Amino acid sequence: MIRVLIVDDEIQLAQAFKKQLSKEDMDVTTVASGIEALKIIDQEDFDVAVLDIKLPDIDGIDLLSKLRQAEPTLEIIMLTGYASVDTAIRSMKLGAYDYLTKPCKISELSSVISKAYEKKSLKDKNILLKEHIQRISVQDEFVGNSTQMQKVKDLISLVAATDTPVLIQGETGTGKELAARAIHSSSPRASNPFVAINSSALQESMLESELFGYKKGAFTGAHNNKPGLLEIANEGTFFVDEIGDMSPPIQAKLLRVLENGTFMKLGDTKETRVDVRFVFATNKDLTSEVKEGRFRKDLFFRMNAFVIQLPPLREKKEDIPLLAEYFLIKFARAGIKKHLSERVKELLKGYYWPGNVRELANVIERACLISMDRNEIMPEDLPEAIFTPGYNQIRGPDIKVKEGSASLAELEIEHIRYVLNSVGGNKSKAARILGISRKKLYNKLENI
Numbered sequence: 001m002i003r004v005l006i007v008d009d010e011i012q013l014a015q016a017f018k019k020q021l022s023k024e025d026m027d028v029t030t031v032a033s034g035i036e037a038l039k040i041i042d043q044e045d046f047d048v049a050v051l052d053i054k055l056p057d058i059d060g061i062d063l064l065s066k067l068r069q070a071e072p073t074l075e076i077i078m079l080t081g082y083a084s085v086d087t088a089i090r091s092m093k094l095g096a097y098d099y100l101t102k103p104c105k106i107s108e109l110s111s112v113i114s115k116a117y118e119k120k121s122l123k124d125k126n127i128l129l130k131e132h133i134q135r136i137s138v139q140d141e142f143v144g145n146s147t148q149m150q151k152v153k154d155l156i157s158l159v160a161a162t163d164t165p166v167l168i169q170g171e172t173g174t175g176k177e178l179a180a181r182a183i184h185s186s187s188p189r190a191s192n193p194f195v196a197i198n199s200s201a202l203q204e205s206m207l208e209s210e211l212f213g214y215k216k217g218a219f220t221g222a223h224n225n226k227p228g229l230l231e232i233a234n235e236g237t238f239f240v241d242e243i244g245d246m247s248p249p250i251q252a253k254l255l256r257v258l259e260n261g262t263f264m265k266l267g268d269t270k271e272t273r274v275d276v277r278f279v280f281a282t283n284k285d286l287t288s289e290v291k292e293g294r295f296r297k298d299l300f301f302r303m304n305a306f307v308i309q310l311p312p313l314r315e316k317k318e319d320i321p322l323l324a325e326y327f328l329i330k331f332a333r334a335g336i337k338k339h340l341s342e343r344v345k346e347l348l349k350g351y352y353w354p355g356n357v358r359e360l361a362n363v364i365e366r367a368c369l370i371s372m373d374r375n376e377i378m379p380e381d382l383p384e385a386i387f388t389p390g391y392n393q394i395r396g397p398d399i400k401v402k403e404g405s406a407s408l409a410e411l412e413i414e415h416i417r418y419v420l421n422s423v424g425g426n427k428s429k430a431a432r433i434l435g436i437s438r439k440k441l442y443n444k445l446e447n448i
């Protein structure tokens with residue numbers, strides 16, 4: 001369905017156009033002034049606009065540039081009561097798709113709208129393609145030579161060639177999204193879209209309409225048909241982030257897509273079929289979510305076909321200097337070459353990195369700024385947390401607490417405090433790192 005906006009103060013004419021075009025599967029909205037056009041373009045999506053050059057409030061040519069600014073992919077057709085080559089040339093120069101002289105035949109208008117729409121669809125596809133090209137270099141950016149990272153890269157190359165669903169597990173900031181994009185860009189689907197959705201960022205009803213889309217009139221406020229992200233991802237890769245936070249009813253619908261590629265849009269009576277490759281990510285332990293009845297077992301088994309586990313940074317210490325150098329180049333001002341002092345390398349290797357690679361990137365970005373014109377990054381350029389007394393020793397696989405000095409409960413409290421501190425007191429982030437719900441974290445904090 002082509003969404004058309006007609007801007008013309010000759011209301012009867014506009015209504016007549018609307019009536020005819022609606023018969024040709026076009027969804028037509030009419031407004032009578034430039035101000036109204038600018039308002040509605042802000043609220044609704046259109047593919048093609050038809051503008052009368054002579055409007056009561058804004059000059060049609062001015063409106064053309066304003067609309068193009070507001071909605072760069074919108075195609076615009078100009079209408080005028082009298083043929084003026086000069087205005088025609090001006091509007092084409094400003095990016096109008098075509099130009100018709102009134103009175104024009106409805107068949108003529110309809111065919112120009114259809115052609116303009118074809119051009120717009122191509123433009124939309126091109127934008128997706130450009131985004132894709134920017135992402136294609138992702139795999140080169142997957143920094144790390146440790147055996148763990150070699151294994152991860154091998155698994156990515158192996159699974160990329162297939163359509164098997166992949167589950168990527170790992171703590172926050174370990175590169176789960178980066179891995180998902182790398183799978184896509186090394187797969188035969190690479191020239192098709194990569195679409196991502198974050199299950200924890202959206203409310204249940206929003207998530208449902210984003211995923212599956214809806215038909216016009218499915219609920220109050222559904223003024224137009226809306227394609228779901230699954231449809232947009234057709235023939236490409238669909239990345240479902242934080243799958244552990246998805247509610248069981250949506251899990252059930254998603255399982256059906258995984259099993260036979262079909263789903264029902266909200267308000268639709270027909271099934272929609274898509275061909276997508278799924279990549280899931282989570283930092284939760286899904287086995288225990290399944291045990292506790294929060295995650296569907298059948299979906300878990302489908303997703304679990306191929307698992308890639310991303311190691312936390314503290315378990316691939318040899319990659320730390322490599323990653324740090326990579327971020328130094330990325331964040332240092334152009335033309336300035338910085339390096340890390342030996343002591344800084346030691347400190348970075350000794351730290352626990354609860355926020356993993358993302359935290360390392362932030363630390364280096366900050367150090368690049370603080371060190372100003374100095375070429376060597378020194379310990380004083382690092383944040384306090386990296387020196388937290390005892391922290392470098394007591395965290396990670398090599399926990400060294402003085403014998404008998406701390407109970408498990410005390411250690412837990414200390415760890416919670418530390419993590420909270422490292423994320424600036426943000427409880428949602430802390431709960432994610434700790435692998436517990438926010439509610440659980442609140443309960444624990446009450447008891448401190």
Ligand SMILES: Nc1ncnc2c1ncn2[C@@H]1O[C@H](COP(=O)(O)OP(=O)(O)OP(=O)(O)O)[C@@H](O)[C@H]1O
Pocket residue numbers: 141142143144170171172173174175176177178179283323357358361
């Ligand atoms: N091996 C790596 N090489 C280079 N950059 C990396 C690597 N791993 C992660 N990064 C960078 O670290 C940041 C965090 O990565 P990403 O967003 O993929 O993590 P995540 O596991 O999805 O985190 P979260 O669970 O918080 O969503 C990104 O900027 C990413 O580019």
Ligand SMILES: [Mg+2]
Pocket residue numbers: 176177241
């Ligand atoms: Mg992520």
